[in-house]
Amino acid sequence: MNKRWVLKDAADTLIVQELAAQLNINPVLATLLVHRGIKNFEEAKYFFRPTHLHLHDxxxxxxxxxxxxxxxxxxxxxxxxxxxxxxxxxxxxxxxxxxxxxxxxxxxxxxxxxxxxxxxxxxxxxxxxxxxxxxxxxxxxxxxxxxxxxxxxxxxxxxxxxxxxxxxxxxxxxxxxxxxxxxxxxxxxxxxxxxxxxxxxxxxxxxxxxxxxxxxxxxxxxxxxxxxxxxxxxxxxxxxxxxxxxxxxxxxxxxxxxxxxxxxxxxxxxxxxxxxxxxxxxxxxxxxxxxxxxxxxxxxxxxxxxxxxxxxxxxxxxIRNTERKGHDQQITDEALSMIDNDEIMVARKSTVVFNKDWHKGVIGIVASRLTEKYYRPTVVLTQSNGHVAGSARSVLGYDLYEALCGCSDLLIQFGGHKYAAGLTMHAENVPAFIQKFEEVVGSTITDEQLIQQVSIEAQIELTDIDSKFFRVLSQFAPFGPENMSPVFLSKNVYVSGNAGLVGGNHVKMFIMQPGSAAFSCIAFNQADLLPQLKPGVPFDVCYTIEENVWREQRSIQLNIKAIRFVNGE
Missing domain, CATH: 3.90.1640.30 (inorganic pyrophosphatase (n-terminal core))
Structure with missing residues (x-):
């Protein structure tokens, strides 16, 4: 799947320099702090050293x-x-x-x-x-x-x-x-x-x-x-x-x-x-x-x-979770088959799939998986209590709730927010809903929103990554919405040694830049890129930096989010 690489706007250089000096840290790390609204020593102390005294009355x-x-x-x-x-x-x-x-x-x-x-x-x-x-x-x-x-x-x-x-x-x-x-x-x-x-x-x-x-x-x-x-x-x-x-x-x-x-x-x-x-x-x-x-x-x-x-x-x-995973996998496979075998569904800007026998308890998970695969607003429907119940998921920047408002005449009820929602309707309204939802999404979503985005916080050299850099970066955790694990961009890297597959569909390799150490990398679900990942072939890479623990040995690992070959492939 093609991805849009979006580099965050540069932070104020003077503030970054002052903060880096106050904290004695790499300016890249100071840039990450400024991106999070932290501009002085006291704010950084609050961020890095949270205590129960920071809880509000x-x-x-x-x-x-x-x-x-x-x-x-x-x-x-x-x-x-x-x-x-x-x-x-x-x-x-x-x-x-x-x-x-x-x-x-x-x-x-x-x-x-x-x-x-x-x-x-x-x-x-x-x-x-x-x-x-x-x-x-x-x-x-x-x-x-x-x-x-x-x-x-x-x-x-x-x-x-x-x-x-x-x-x-x-x-x-x-x-x-x-x-x-x-x-x-x-x-x-x-x-x-x-x-x-x-x-x-x-x-x-x-x-x-x-x-x-x-x-x-x-x-x-x-x-x-x-x-x-x-x-x-x-x-x-x-x-x-x-x-x-x-x-x-x-x-x-x-x-x-x-x-x-x-x-x-x-x-x-x-x-x-x-x-x-x-x-x-x-x-x-x-x-x-x-x-x-x-x-x-x-x-x-x-x-x-x-x-x-x-x-x-x-x-x-x-045991119930094992059962849930079985339902999840079965329904996901059935839904993927429905889409892949229907040229009209493949070409749409939305996904709506329906099977009256699907387990209602896992359709939200399935909707998330389909959104990951096709990257477009998605609704998964099944029969429940005499009606059709659905779970919906969206993509970055697209307001799913507003789209459902545009279909409200076909729904018994719906609720949720911009990126996730639930809905119910009469069974006879399913075909009309499929058509109406596609019309609403098609007229309101942009082509850009249909391409998954990689949000890059900073461009760095691999030589920037050392034990102190990683130690400070680790203190940005816990990561989550509005404080995601930073994605970095490094250009003109190359494979050191040979890249190989692990787990069937994941690429394991070491990458370098001139003058840098070789860094262990994992690229999940990117096996299709393996033929191009040859020693000496330059490429740009987006990644997060994490700690890998294997047999009680700890090391820095780069988790590859996207790869772009320098020749434009």
Missing amino acids: PFLMQDMEKAIDRIERAVADNEKVLVYGDYDVDGTTAVALVYSFFEKYHKNIEYYIPDRYKEGYGISTAGIDYAATNGFGLIIALDCGIKSVDKIAYANTLGVDFIICDHHLPGEELPAAVAVLDPKRADCAYPFKELSGCGIGFKLIQAYSDKHDLPFEGVAEYFDLVAISIACDIVHITGENRVLAHLGLQKINENPCIGVKTLMQVAGRGTTYTISDVVFLLGPRINAAGRIDDAKHAVELLIACHEDAAKEKGDMIN
Whole structure:
């Protein structure tokens, strides 16, 4: 696949030079800091040395006082409290965090995860009815509820109060809950707007702890759950999220809770987790519980107090993840075959595929895989509960949600954001939707947006990369949205020795420039380039710099993102 190479604009030379001198670092590294909005020593110190002292006062969040007052009243009156959360990683970690914390101070508390297939996303009527029937006077809703105006109104008629802890964008009207905690509220002055749903839950327990002068260690023990939610919900890893992710990774690698430790064991990895490891090793297993079975099993694992119980749940979740991977691979193969064998579909600017028998729990993953392959807005549809349900993914710069708005007359409902969304429709509308979605995308997407972009932070020489450079660069982590692992460009490199294949489709080689050491490289899924990668043949290369650990030996490795041969091939 061809890729667009886009080099970031040069940073202010004077600021870069001053910052490099203040920190005694390579100007390239100072440039990366300036790209991240860091322009002086104090800002760099905050960036490189995050601590819990950098966390914001939770009472800066609109309605936090109301939320804590209502919880205090529930505790004082021994009122039944229900902790309610979504079935994905963010929701289940949030429920585990809030339930585990308050269960120490209030025994009359339970949790509830809606059934993915029977109730769907968010606050459900069934969940409210369960609370009312079983005498719960307060529901703490996590990672959902900000647009549930009608559901909260219904709960109010039954005498069930709500505290909403959400991080999604509100609609024009806020639900009539006792408290609505959401930094994205127009009237909320909280200084950081990009917390995860679990992050909002963390601020709730932090506020309760501060109000009651409880030891900070009582909230710090949940840093691992917050870091998992931040990683897997793909929120910005800047500001307070970066602090929470940093502290959470420390806990994961040094002293994870029993449930997370068990999850790490079944994933086959002990410590030295990065954000990427959390996303690819822990997140899918937590999600698999809700995709294939019941998300309550994920909560049961994350709140486990005994290793035997945790191991039982961990093993079961691992089995569900294996099942999920089987469904994922099968459906992906079927979808790829549908597209590749249809010239009309291949030529489109969008992808919509439908099979009534596909497993609803994995269509979002399949949509992501198809987007990677064809790089265009993608919708995967299947039959569910008498309707057709879909999961959609987009490409860089293209607003998928707006495209679905253009098809809203064919949809029962839809929701999401610029790059990911869910939708439902009547089965008879599928052919019309396929046509309409292609028309909308075709008229609004640019040719440039249909070519995958490699965003390059800086051009460097291989001689710039030494142990100090890598040591400082490592402190830019944890990496994630708005603080991605920097991609570097080096020109006129060549293969040292011979390039070869590993794992069937990945290129392993060493590259050099005149006067530089030879650097080990891995180029995933780029086997088609192997015939051109000959000693002495110059090429330009984009890459990230990472540490490779093999048999306890650590070395610097370049992870190749794109290769362009100097002769223009």
